[in-house]
Amino acid sequence: MAAVGGVVHGLLLLRMRKGGASWRGGPSDKGEKMRKMWYSFLPCLLVLQLEANPGLKVRITQKGLDYGRKIGIELLKQRVLKETFPSWSGQESFSLVKVNYTISRFKVDAVDIPETFASFIPGTGVSLSVAHASATISADWSVAAWLLSKDQGGFTLFISELFLEIVFKVSWDSTGHLSVLLHNCQLSIGSVKVQLNEGSSWIYSFLSGFLEKAIHSKLDENICLNIEYKIQMMDAQFRKQKVLSQIDAFAQIDYSLVSSPAVFKSHINLDLKGTIYPVGNHTDPPFVPAPFGLPNKGDSMLYLGVSNYFLKSATLAYYRAGIFNITISKDIATAFNLTTAILKDFVPEIALHCQTVCPVILKLMATSPPAVSLQSDTCSLWITGSVEVFAVLPNSTIQYIFAGNLTTSTRGNLTVIKQKLIISLLLKRLQFSLLRSAVGFFQISLVENFLSYALRRVVIPVINDKLGKGFPLPNLAHTTLVGPVIKMNQVRSSSS
Ligand SMILES: *[C@@H]1O[C@H](CO)[C@@H](O)[C@H](O)[C@H]1NC(C)=O
Ligand SMILES: *[C@@H]1O[C@H](CO)[C@@H](O)[C@H](O)[C@H]1NC(C)=O
Ligand SMILES: *[C@@H]1O[C@H](CO)[C@@H](O)[C@H](O)[C@H]1NC(C)=O
Ligand SMILES: *[C@@H]1O[C@H](CO)[C@@H](O)[C@H](O)[C@H]1NC(C)=O
Ligand SMILES: *[C@@H]1O[C@H](CO)[C@@H](O)[C@H](O)[C@H]1NC(C)=O
Ligand SMILES: *[C@@H]1O[C@H](CO)[C@@H](O)[C@H](O)[C@H]1NC(C)=O
Ligand SMILES: *[C@@H]1O[C@H](CO)[C@@H](O)[C@H](O)[C@H]1NC(C)=O
Numbered sequence: 001m002a003a004v005g006g007v008v009h010g011l012l013l014l015r016m017r018k019g020g021a022s023w024r025g026g027p028s029d030k031g032e033k034m035r036k037m038w039y040s041f042l043p044c045l046l047v048l049q050l051e052a053n054p055g056l057k058v059r060i061t062q063k064g065l066d067y068g069r070k071i072g073i074e075l076l077k078q079r080v081l082k083e084t085f086p087s088w089s090g091q092e093s094f095s096l097v098k099v100n101y102t103i104s105r106f107k108v109d110a111v112d113i114p115e116t117f118a119s120f121i122p123g124t125g126v127s128l129s130v131a132h133a134s135a136t137i138s139a140d141w142s143v144a145a146w147l148l149s150k151d152q153g154g155f156t157l158f159i160s161e162l163f164l165e166i167v168f169k170v171s172w173d174s175t176g177h178l179s180v181l182l183h184n185c186q187l188s189i190g191s192v193k194v195q196l197n198e199g200s201s202w203i204y205s206f207l208s209g210f211l212e213k214a215i216h217s218k219l220d221e222n223i224c225l226n227i228e229y230k231i232q233m234m235d236a237q238f239r240k241q242k243v244l245s246q247i248d249a250f251a252q253i254d255y256s257l258v259s260s261p262a263v264f265k266s267h268i269n270l271d272l273k274g275t276i277y278p279v280g281n282h283t284d285p286p287f288v289p290a291p292f293g294l295p296n297k298g299d300s301m302l303y304l305g306v307s308n309y310f311l312k313s314a315t316l317a318y319y320r321a322g323i324f325n326i327t328i329s330k331d332i333a334t335a336f337n338l339t340t341a342i343l344k345d346f347v348p349e350i351a352l353h354c355q356t357v358c359p360v361i362l363k364l365m366a367t368s369p370p371a372v373s374l375q376s377d378t379c380s381l382w383i384t385g386s387v388e389v390f391a392v393l394p395n396s397t398i399q400y401i402f403a404g405n406l407t408t409s410t411r412g413n414l415t416v417i418k419q420k421l422i423i424s425l426l427l428k429r430l431q432f433s434l435l436r437s438a439v440g441f442f443q444i445s446l447v448e449n450f451l452s453y454a455l456r457r458v459v460i461p462v463i464n465d466k467l468g469k470g471f472p473l474p475n476l477a478h479t480t481l482v483g484p485v486i487k488m489n490q491v492r493s494s495s496s
Helices: 027-039 064-081 202-239 308-320 330-335 340-346 348-352 445-469
Strands: 010-016 022-024 056-061 088-094 099-113 115-121 127-145 151-172 178-196 251-254 268-274 275-279 302-305 326-328 362-366 371-375 378-392 398-417 420-437 479-480 486-491
Touching: 056 064, 064 099, 064 115, 064 127, 088 202, 127 178, 127 202, 127 486, 151 202, 178 202, 251 308, 275 308, 302 420, 308 371, 326 445, 330 362, 330 445, 340 348, 340 362, 340 378, 340 445, 362 445, 378 420, 398 445, 420 445
Parallel strands: none
Antiparallel strands: 010 302, 010 486, 022 479, 056 268, 056 302, 088 099, 099 127, 115 127, 127 151, 151 178, 251 275, 326 362, 362 378, 371 378, 378 398, 398 420
16 A cells, blocks of 8 residues: 655645636526625634644635626626615705605616726735716605695606725634624715706705705715625624535535635635544544645636645545445346356356356455545545455355455546536556455456456446535635636645
């Protein structure tokens, strides 16, 4: 078995190309999706090891931020168009007359946000700004004054030259959750114009003069407060995120942050724990991640660095869950034509025991956790264990044939399908040593050929089927990765 040291770390690069991502969901749930985009930027989870190296690294580049901004603004527009506002009423003096008014049925008819910017603020977080934005809003008015008849009608409100800049601080909490906080919010509104659709001239001069000022100051007071409230909700959402993500019936993954997000001019780095546990047992594996880095590139929106540690904890979890202990039953053997007819070609002695064609059953047991290594474009997995081979005789008696130790070297094929990292194994080599035999001694290389056939045709497909659910990748902005590029680089760790 090959020893896998902590000196060389594999790195899986998952690149999301520009324009290579699509937004899931129909137009009907876009408002909800937008909320989720801001609220569930990353499922960051509990259980934290202070000052630990990460098992997974995520980098979002300026390209990724720009992509998120474009989608975010689109969804913001749609949401504003659907927004409902409360009516408001009061009393206002107009030429010594006290006038009661009610403004109701606000409806945003159009929004234009021609210029938006997003950038990273090193050491702090993210800045989002909007320039020259405008909106057209319609609403109803009604007024009543002493000695005057009541009157009502509609008006249109034009808001233009709106500038807004918000900066939110990105950090983490003591339990490894992502945390966001409004750091700064600056608003300036160039003009608010009211146009009454009907009404007498005094009402016109009363309402337009008073409403323009009142609406202007209401917007000034409320927009930043509203944003702060939304960001607090987003933060609360982050803190409520699940502790562990279920992968399948056997394993769970911990995505908690192991350090505060690091914001640079061109990107943000998130260090995630990236440990995979067997379901129900969150004992940390007996090894720790070694430091590794992501390359300094910005041509993709998102980079995901996967460490050896991540894969080692995965194989350990699956080993503990018994996924590498496999019994090929009579039914599976029959379905794959795994019979003594094939075994006979490799082990002629078998003919003495089984004259007719009988199904062959295999019992494979991993005796130690598989070793993994990620190296220049390959992920390798070595599985050591034992194998027992039986034949099912026509009278249903299980006839033991032989047993031995088995070491297999497999190549892990990593693909990303539907936001999941899927590992499928391909057999490269196997080595067999005979321990016991009921058919005398035979040529080991022939048995190896048979086992190699059985593993390729039957066993590996069974393991791949169990691994087939894949590892859920951190869910970024509810986007779907399209055409992700997987690259493995060798990254020398700095400390070992
Ligand atoms: C205006 O509102 C005040 C307080 O709600 C009320 O007392 C008054 O009667 C109202 N005046 C008119 C003309 O409706
Ligand atoms: C969890 O796994 C560890 C390591 O295999 C073991 O020592 C421990 O007893 C397990 N705990 C439970 C509750 O099964
Ligand atoms: C897998 O098989 C080995 C060898 O028989 C055994 O020691 C181990 O407990 C099994 N693992 C599981 C999870 O069943
Ligand atoms: C099994 O063998 C039968 C007869 O030789 C053949 O018809 C069938 O296609 C085989 N099935 C598989 C899964 O190879
Ligand atoms: C089943 O068949 C085998 C070989 O023909 C024989 O040795 C064995 O005794 C039989 N077992 C039973 C339970 O009949
Ligand atoms: C088979 O593997 C076991 C441990 O899994 C080992 O103790 C034994 O020496 C091996 N036997 C041979 C013949 O390789
Ligand atoms: C890896 O898996 C993908 C998807 O399952 C498949 O299309 C591809 O051919 C596999 N690569 C190798 C080298 O087997």
